[in-house]
Amino acid sequence: MSAAVIEARDLRVAYGDRTTLALETLTVQRREILAVVGPNGAGKSTLLRILALLEAPAAGVVRFDSEPVRYDSRSLLPMRRRIATVFQSPLLCNTTVFGNISLGLRFRSIPKPEIDKKVSLWADRFGVAHLLGQPAATLSGGEAQRVSLARAFVLDPEVLFLDEPFSALDQPTREGLIAELEGVLRESKVTTVFVTHDRNETLHFGDRVAVVMGGRLAQVDAPERVFSSPVSEEVARFVGVENILRGVVLEQREGIGVVSLDFGQIQVATEAKAGEHVLVCLRPEEIVLARPDASFAHESMRNVLQGRVDQVIPIGAQLRVRMNTGIPLTALITKQSWQELSLAEGQPVQAAFKASAAHVIRRREN
Amino acid sequence: MELIWHGLVQAFRLIIAGDPEVMRITFLSLKVSGLATLLSLVFGIPLGAFIGLARFPGRGFVLSLINTGMALPPVVVGLFVSILLWRSGPLGVLQLLYSPTAIVIAQFILAFPVVTGLTVTAMQQIDPKLRLQLLGLGASRAQLLVQLLKEARLAMLAAVMAGFGAVISEIGASMMVGGNILGYTRVLTTATVLETAKGNFDMAIALSIILLVITFLINWGLTAIQQYGNRR
Numbered sequence A: 001m002s003a004a005v006i007e008a009r010d011l012r013v014a015y016g017d018r019t020t021l022a023l024e025t026l027t028v029q030r031r032e033i034l035a036v037v038g039p040n041g042a043g044k045s046t047l048l049r050i051l052a053l054l055e056a057p058a059a060g061v062v063r064f065d066s067e068p069v070r071y072d073s074r075s076l077l078p079m080r081r082r083i084a085t086v087f088q089s090p091l092l093c094n095t096t097v098f099g100n101i102s103l104g105l106r107f108r109s110i111p112k113p114e115i116d117k118k119v120s121l122w123a124d125r126f127g128v129a130h131l132l133g134q135p136a137a138t139l140s141g142g143e144a145q146r147v148s149l150a151r152a153f154v155l156d157p158e159v160l161f162l163d164e165p166f167s168a169l170d171q172p173t174r175e176g177l178i179a180e181l182e183g184v185l186r187e188s189k190v191t192t193v194f195v196t197h198d199r200n201e202t203l204h205f206g207d208r209v210a211v212v213m214g215g216r217l218a219q220v221d222a223p224e225r226v227f228s229s230p231v232s233e234e235v236a237r238f239v240g241v242e243n244i245l246r247g248v249v250l251e252q253r254e255g256i257g258v259v260s261l262d263f264g265q266i267q268v269a270t271e272a273k274a275g276e277h278v279l280v281c282l283r284p285e286e287i288v289l290a291r292p293d294a295s296f297a298h299e300s301m302r303n304v305l306q307g308r309v310d311q312v313i314p315i316g317a318q319l320r321v322r323m324n325t326g327i328p329l330t331a332l333i334t335k336q337s338w339q340e341l342s343l344a345e346g347q348p349v350q351a352a353f354k355a356s357a358a359h360v361i362r363r364r365e366n
Numbered sequence B: 001m002e003l004i005w006h007g008l009v010q011a012f013r014l015i016i017a018g019d020p021e022v023m024r025i026t027f028l029s030l031k032v033s034g035l036a037t038l039l040s041l042v043f044g045i046p047l048g049a050f051i052g053l054a055r056f057p058g059r060g061f062v063l064s065l066i067n068t069g070m071a072l073p074p075v076v077v078g079l080f081v082s083i084l085l086w087r088s089g090p091l092g093v094l095q096l097l098y099s100p101t102a103i104v105i106a107q108f109i110l111a112f113p114v115v116t117g118l119t120v121t122a123m124q125q126i127d128p129k130l131r132l133q134l135l136g137l138g139a140s141r142a143q144l145l146v147q148l149l150k151e152a153r154l155a156m157l158a159a160v161m162a163g164f165g166a167v168i169s170e171i172g173a174s175m176m177v178g179g180n181i182l183g184y185t186r187v188l189t190t191a192t193v194l195e196t197a198k199g200n201f202d203m204a205i206a207l208s209i210i211l212l213v214i215t216f217l218i219n220w221g222l223t224a225i226q227q228y229g230n231r232r
Helices: A044-051 A073-080 A097-101 A103-107 A112-125 A141-153 A171-188 A199-205 A223-228 A233-238 A335-341 B002-017 B020-053 B059-070 B074-085 B100-124 B128-136 B141-151 B153-168 B172-178 B188-198 B201-231
Strands: A004-015 A018-029 A033-037 A059-064 A083-086 A159-163 A191-196 A208-213 A216-221 A243-253 A256-261 A264-269 A277-282 A288-290 A303-315 A318-324 A328-334 A348-353 A359-362
Touching: A004 A044, A018 A044, A018 A191, A018 A208, A018 A216, A033 A044, A033 A199, A044 A159, A044 A191, A083 A141, A083 B128, A097 A103, A097 A112, A097 A141, A103 A112, A103 A141, A112 A141, A141 A171, A171 A199, A191 A199, A199 A223, A208 A223, A208 A233, A216 A223, A216 A233, A233 A243, A233 A277, A233 A359, A243 A264, A256 A277, A264 A303, A288 A328, A288 A335, A303 A328, A318 A335, A318 A348, A328 A335, B002 B201, B020 B059, B020 B100, B020 B141, B020 B153, B020 B188, B020 B201, B059 B100, B074 B100, B074 B172, B100 B153, B100 B172, B128 B141, B141 B153, B153 B201, B172 B188, B188 B201
Parallel strands: A033 A191, A033 A208, A083 A159, A159 A191
Antiparallel strands: A004 A018, A004 A059, A208 A216, A243 A256, A243 A277, A256 A264, A277 A359, A288 A348, A303 A318, A303 A348, A318 A328
């Protein structure tokens, strides 16, 4: 096989009668960061426990470094000692910070001077060196998670598993730690499987993204591919495509298709043939707004829709504009552009988008 | 009042003078109950940890048995051990009845479920994810067990105190299988019963005070360790 460190095939996990995970193939390549994303309850953590050799699947094979994993403690222990896992809650032991960071090293019977050296190195790297003598119980949430990360990195693992390590932290703490971890990961080049339900975190970290939905692998791709070309409606919704329009292709010529929607026709880039049912995905930032009397003639906007502004919701420096053009559409616009348009809720508006801005999902059913 | 006062004064005289009989009874009590507690820890902690952490068919039933065992009446244990060790009983050939060993056996049977049951509870109070985390850090089974017991050390010390407390103050079983033989199997509790029956209140009070002080000192020491451990 290639450079796959971990390879899972035909996995199936069931708790009681309910199948929580069923997937055909998933590999973790050496030196990559694989982000596993999906909504809560999709089976991400179960998948992580299986890939991290902490749980045996009901069926299927997991290979670690090309070797099939056998689930008896004698064969598991040497493999587990080449891996480290960090969970959502820091799960520190009731001892000092030093005692916690050194825990895995002591499990491996590493000599004391080496433990001291490694612990001080990683405590320093995660900014907890001044806390080494303190009881773990006195740490803040952010400090505790730093200790938990140091405790994993100190083991110099071949594969690092991170199970939503930031989701329990407040926003500023979380942002600081994400930036720091990103630096450490790029620097150490450790193979990493990173589980998260936050799609923005995947943009930070992933070389590849595995989208898990309802216990199945919905899509495995580069992050930008998952974001720009989701394979299904549920993946599209998960990655933030707010406008998903159902329609039928009327005709298609040289990669531009005319799609009939409930309220009219639009032109989109697609290879779908006439008669095919499709979903047209439009990211809100791809929609351009204009006053009702404006002209798009000089621009390559193939689609111009007339409508009315329903609602304007501020999000940071931007505004989310919901409008009705026969069907509801959402656009994202900067506050400055909105002011230049001098439009308000209830007023008529034009929404335009390029044929190439839309991503078309071809539906199998008719 | 006179009776109590006189008894107290005499009792302190006996203790301060280091009456040889009082000393011998005290040391035997400590030795027998200490050994029984130690044995119950050696067997009860691993069993309790296993039941607390593992999932197997019939686990609920085993737990009910242990919980019943925690409330085992000492006289029932005394009767059971007596029959076992009776000259014509299954273990009669060992000739252990009315010996300190017999008391250790009976007290072990009393303390063992207490230690096991409290260990089960202690293990179940630990966050189940911690176990996964420790395995994820490369702990072997033995290392996992030791680390979890360390995490539960407050509850574990409570198990030690409860186990020792159950046997040092117990009388029914010690009387039945030990026989309260002077200079051989007479312990603090059985001696107190005898002296009270004879009307020797000064001796009975002296023995009771020693029993209370020992129990207090041991629990004080364990509590100190427990609370020191909690601060760390």
